[in-house]
Amino acid sequence: MVEFFGHVIDGRETESEDGRRFDSVNPFTREVWAQVPLGGRAEASAAIAAARRAFDDGPWPHLGPQARQAVLRRLAELMVEHADELARADTLDMGKPTPQALADVERSAWNIRFFADHQALSCGDQYPMDSGHHAYSLFQPAGVVVAIAPWNFPLMMATWKIAPALAWGNTVVLKPSEHTPTSVVVLARLALEAGLPPGVLNVVHGFGTGSVGEFLTDDDRVDRITFTGESRTGNAIMGAAARRLIPVSLELGGKGANIVFDDAELENATDWAVQAIFRNAGQVCLAGSRLFLQRGIAERFLERFRAKAEALVIGDPLAEGTEFGPLSSEVHHTKVKGYVETVEQHGGRLLTGGLGEGWFVKPTIVVGLPLDAPQYREEIFGPVVVVTEFDTEDEVVSLANDTPYGLNAMVFTENLSRAHRVSARLKAGTVWVNCFFIRDLRAPFGGVGASGVGREGGNFSREFFTEPKAVVMQV
Numbered sequence: 283m284v285e286f287f288g289h290v291i292d293g294r295e296t297e298s299e300d301g302r303r304f305d306s307v308n309p310f311t312r313e314v315w316a317q318v319p320l321g322g323r324a325e326a327s328a329a330i331a332a333a334r335r336a337f338d339d340g341p342w343p344h345l346g347p348q349a350r351q352a353v354l355r356r357l358a359e360l361m362v363e364h365a366d367e368l369a370r371a372d373t374l375d376m377g378k379p380t381p382q383a384l385a386d387v388e389r390s391a392w393n394i395r396f397f398a399d400h401q402a403l404s405c406g407d408q409y410p411m412d413s414g415h416h417a418y419s420l421f422q423p424a425g426v427v428v429a430i431a432p433w434n435f436p437l438m439m440a441t442w443k444i445a446p447a448l449a450w451g452n453t454v455v456l457k458p459s460e461h462t463p464t465s466v467v468v469l470a471r472l473a474l475e476a477g478l479p480p481g482v483l484n485v486v487h488g489f490g491t492g493s494v495g496e497f498l499t500d501d502d503r504v505d506r507i508t509f510t511g512e513s514r515t516g517n518a519i520m521g522a523a524a525r526r527l528i529p530v531s532l533e534l535g536g537k538g539a540n541i542v543f544d545d546a547e548l549e550n551a552t553d554w555a556v557q558a559i560f561r562n563a564g565q566v567c568l569a570g571s572r573l574f575l576q577r578g579i580a581e582r583f584l585e586r587f588r589a590k591a592e593a594l595v596i597g598d599p600l601a602e603g604t605e606f607g608p609l610s611s612e613v614h615h616t617k618v619k620g621y622v623e624t625v626e627q628h629g630g631r632l633l634t635g636g637l638g639e640g641w642f643v644k645p646t647i648v649v650g651l652p653l654d655a656p657q658y659r660e661e662i663f664g665p666v667v668v669v670t671e672f673d674t675e676d677e678v679v680s681l682a683n684d685t686p687y688g689l690n691a692m693v694f695t696e697n698l699s700r701a702h703r704v705s706a707r708l709k710a711g712t713v714w715v716n717c718f719f720i721r722d723l724r725a726p727f728g729g730v731g732a733s734g735v736g737r738e739g740g741n742f743s744r745e746f747f748t749e750p751k752a753v754v755m756q757v
């Protein structure tokens with residue numbers, strides 16, 4: 283039976299005014315498993331109006347930090363209690379294997395808990411002045427936040443945005459990706475159960491250009507836009523924000539460099555290389571999609587890496603033991619397939635992998651490509667890694683930085699000085715040394731160049747989701 287997940291506007295789950303709906307397709311069975319309403323101008327406007335009312339009339343922005351913390355902590359508890367339901371929604375929407383979807387739920391609950399606590403424990407600054415005046419800072423909620431999320435980590439990316447926004451007293455309109463609309467509806471239901479007042483968190487479904495996404499970013503009642511998605515979409519959203527002079531936070535694409543020096547611990551480096559490009563079928567902005575191997579260890583590394591890639595259990599993402607699922611949608615499969623099919627045409631060779639059944643692309647390792655090949659330069663966003671060998675530290679730093687992107691990089695070496703030196707020289711928002719994907723939510727997260735504008739995390743999120751105010755007193 284096809285399940286239904288509505289818009290959530292002003293505390294009520296609804297259809298669209300004109301009754302139109304669209305499908306969510308399970309990428310493993312390629313059958314429709316759920317439907318959601320197709321929002322238009324009316325729904326975007328109603329959701330913003332609800333968020334505006336909930337902000338202007340309260341009580342959410344005026345509750346104390348501990349009262350907001352209590353509601354959000356209750357939400358995190360409910361998410362853990364409903365972990366199977368939330369994980370199932372992401373798995374059916376986009377093919378993420380269940381253990382990975384459950385790990386995302388855990389991380390999403392952590393996002394909520396972390397920002398609830400961070401906000402409750404935050405202090406303003408004081409500035410005693412020589413003149414005898416006394417200044418201090420207030421961090422006040424910014425207002426109505428529009429949050430637009432991608433499909434690769436549907437729940438995790440949504441909570442990464444809405445957790446700090448809500449914790450700091452804002453109200454939110456969230457638009458999930460049209461490919462993965464369902465888990466955030468479950469989240470919004472749980473938020474109401476946790477005691478979040480109606481209108482504080484609204485969810486509205488639809489597409490991007492010429493649809494709900496665009497209508498939400500082009501509305502004068504909105505105070506902040508936080509967006510995660512493709513760099514091209516980021517351009518359009520920054521344009522919309524610029525027209526109305528509101529701050530925007532953009533977390534965009536990537537083409538991560540994974541650098542393995544010949545003194546690296548090979549077992550550890552190959553384990554992480556597998557995670558970095560084959561987790562979530564490579565549909566990860568942070569993917570280590572360009573693998574740079576120092577010539578002395580290249581052959582040994584590739585032997586192990588290939589064996590581990592070929593050992594991944596491919597199959598039904600709902601089945602126990604599956605480690606690697608299909609790509610998220612037909613349109614995405616077509617895109618990734620295009621890159622795989624043209625490897626030889628561009629002078630490269632598949633060491634392993636290639637196309638699979640249905641919307642599967644197998645874990646694919648490509649060698650021998652020239653540096654101007656599209657597979658090497660463009661974000662494929664699939665399980666395809668391009669291997670390049672290098673000789674010196676200078677050479678690999680310059681190769682790694684030769685990209686419009688700058689989201690993240692990985693460095694594998696047992697040489698401590700080199701680890702620090704290379705980390706400092708890489709063009710990236712995050713550098714992982716001898717690991718991957720480990721996050722401390724207090725640390726800045728974001729990208730350089732085409733990978734984004736601004737940083738979120740800890741105090742960086744506070745800066746974005748509040749209006750910092752200085753009060754100067756004569757004492």
Ligand code: NAD
Pocket residue numbers: 430431432433434435439457458459460488489490491492494495496499510511512513515516518519533534535536566567568661663689729733734
């Ligand atoms: P996308 O840009 O196609 O869509 C993202 C969201 O934007 C969707 O909800 C979509 O409906 C909406 N949208 C599209 N056009 C719009 C417009 N003109 N106005 C307003 N909204 C619009 O991206 P995607 O394919 O869903 O996600 C994959 C991309 O996201 C990859 O490039 C990946 O690297 C990036 N990503 C980045 C991070 C990060 O933290 N930097 C994290 C995850 C994904």
